[in-house]
Amino acid sequence: MADINIQRKKSSPSPWLLVLLVLVALGLLGYFLFRSDSTTPAEQPAPATTSATPVAPEADTTAQASPPPAEGTAAGGDAAAVADMAAEEAPATADELDTFARGEADSPDYGRRGLQMLTSSLSALADRADLRGDATVAERRNDLTSAMSRSSEPNASLRPGFVAVAGLLQAIQQKSYPDLEKPVAELGEQARALSGRTTAADQPALQAFFTKAATILQTLNEPTP
Template identity: 45%
Template sequence: MAELRIQPKKSSPSPWLLVALALLALAAAAYFFLRPDPADERAPAPAATTVAPDSLAAPGSAPASPSSADSASSAAPVASPPPGTNGTGASAQLLQLREPLTQLGDRADLRDDAQVREQRDNFTSATDRLASGDPQASLRPGFVAAANLLLAVQQKAYPQLETDANNLSLQASQLSGRDATPAEQAQNRAYLSKAADLLKAVSEPATPQP
């Protein structure tokens, strides 16, 4: 009689164990794929620090009062030289004479004179390019026009200043109109000094003619 071999039956895994393993795998996958990236998180904005106005004051000085701050903000702006000038050159000095010379031509006892009025207009036109800050503008037209205006005023009401006015007009015609070399700068300063002196002299009331 043949011998029969009986092998023990292998137990199959529980289906619930397989389900639990599948859920665990899905949960792990969801965690790794859906978790937020730390690099994408915004760093919190730094808190703004407010500096008290008093802390800006120098040590030992009293803090500025609101009234003084208001007065400083409402103060009139300081006049600055026209663009293209350095504030001390011949161009800037000539432009400093522009307002008093035009006001002189508008003076009540002079503005009715056709020659004075014409020379005043010529001087304004000759210095317009300088006033606009044109670096290529020549100084010579302004020098000559200023001298001609002072000469017209002298001829109108100041006969005693005839020599000074004529000399200034001659000096203006000899200037190059540049302010680059030391020689040109010295000549321009000498002219402007004489022009200012003559302007001061004709600014005094005219002596009535006999």
């Protein structure tokens, strides 16, 4: 009787095990893919943030800049103001003072206006090269400036201004004009006799003072002998 070789049949792997391995592999693959997708945006800079940042354009700065003043308006007004100031600061001449003294005695501001004209003329004269270095002239000029400053106060008397004018004229006369000693001394007496008011009763005395001062000023403006 022949021997029958009986071999045990090998068991094949369970299909469920294969399915489980496939699921695990898919799970791992999905995990890594998801992790890669979630970390990539955080690592890369967002270009939208840079483009969205507001930048001040040059057009805004230009729009806020003040436009240049129109010709003939602000600039013209400043030029007119400067011209008016220059006209007020220009020293009055002897002829202008004489014309004022003789023709505007009825003006309500006659005394103050005449004193201002005299002050401007004598201040310019005291700054002349041959008189500028004299100590007495400089001192009397300062006295006149102080007197005029006080005369601008309300209800202030003009008499200190007239006396200071006579004092400066005397200093100039003693420095360079010996022939004017008598008329300058007479003007000083007139100045001390003035009341300092500008009423109608004071107008004749004021007119005599200004007229005589204009005559002296005419000589002072001539070259020294």
